[in-house]
Amino acid sequence: MVSVRGVTKSFDGRVVLDDISLEVPKGQILAIMGSSGGGKTTLLRCISGLIVPDSGEVVVDEVDVIKEPEEARHHMGMVFQSAALFDFMNVEDNILFGVRRQRKVARSEEAATVKSSLERVGLVGNEKLMPAELSGGMRKRVGIARAIALKPQVMLYDEPTTGLDPITTYTIDALMVNLSKELSMTSLVVSHDVTSVFRTAHQVAFLHGGKLIFHGSPEAFRESREEAIREILQKSEATTF
Numbered sequence: 001m002v003s004v005r006g007v008t009k010s011f012d013g014r015v016v017l018d019d020i021s022l023e024v025p026k027g028q029i030l031a032i033m034g035s036s037g038g039g040k041t042t043l044l045r046c047i048s049g050l051i052v053p054d055s056g057e058v059v060v061d062e063v064d065v066i067k068e069p070e071e072a073r074h075h076m077g078m079v080f081q082s083a084a085l086f087d088f089m090n091v092e093d094n095i096l097f098g099v100r101r102q103r104k105v106a107r108s109e110e111a112a113t114v115k116s117s118l119e120r121v122g123l124v125g126n127e128k129l130m131p132a133e134l135s136g137g138m139r140k141r142v143g144i145a146r147a148i149a150l151k152p153q154v155m156l157y158d159e160p161t162t163g164l165d166p167i168t169t170y171t172i173d174a175l176m177v178n179l180s181k182e183l184s185m186t187s188l189v190v191s192h193d194v195t196s197v198f199r200t201a202h203q204v205a206f207l208h209g210g211k212l213i214f215h216g217s218p219e220a221f222r223e224s225r226e227e228a229i230r231e232i233l234q235k236s237e238a239t240t241f
Contacts, residue, residue, distance in 0.1 A: 007056030034207035077147030137168035
């Protein structure tokens with residue numbers, strides 16, 4: 001489970017997160033949406049421990065992220081918007097990067113970890129390829145494989161389908177849902193893709209001006225009368241100008 005209580009964060013006097021509180025039960029997928037500059041990525045980074053909030057509490061799998069960030073990160077996997085693969089490492093070494101940092105592992109365990117991770121994302125046989133040899137969708141899947149190699153209880157995704165075509169986006173969405181089910185992982189997904197959110201999320205959180213103006217089911221989100229939400233829904237469904 002992920003619990004965020006009263007989280008506030010400012011940069012240079014500008015409030016980016018204003019008293020944010022929410023909970024995500026084990027095994028559920030929360031989509032974090034919002035207007036540009038609304039605080040989506042900042043919230044995700046506070047949950048991951050990459051940013052320390054000015055006040056409030058973040059608990060992941062019963063570990064206080066603010067007090068014990070290193071311990072908390074052992075429970076989390078992070079998938080960055082650009083996949084953030086190391087260009088000078090092949091797929092195998094990218095997947096093992098975090099594992100090797102956490103602990104010393106035998107070659108046999110490394111091989112089993114790479115094989116298992118690539119099987120889950122449908123990329124077995126690509127271990128020796130370099131990032132430059134991969135398509136955008138493949139890079140995203142390697143990024144996911146690297147995260148699940150750490151056997152996390154919580155997965156954090158930052159815009160996982162940005163820049164992908166509709167078919168590849170559907171594939172990534174299905175992968176996130178299947179991993180959540182198969183591994184009983186809690187997932188938080190920053191996304192601006194309304195279609196993707198409706199087919200993957202159990203909950204939606206919407207940030208606007210640093211405030212959490214909606215947190216509920218996708219069905220309730222679709223019916224919300226909040227102006228900022230109505231705008232994003234209408235424009236995402238528009239077929240004319």
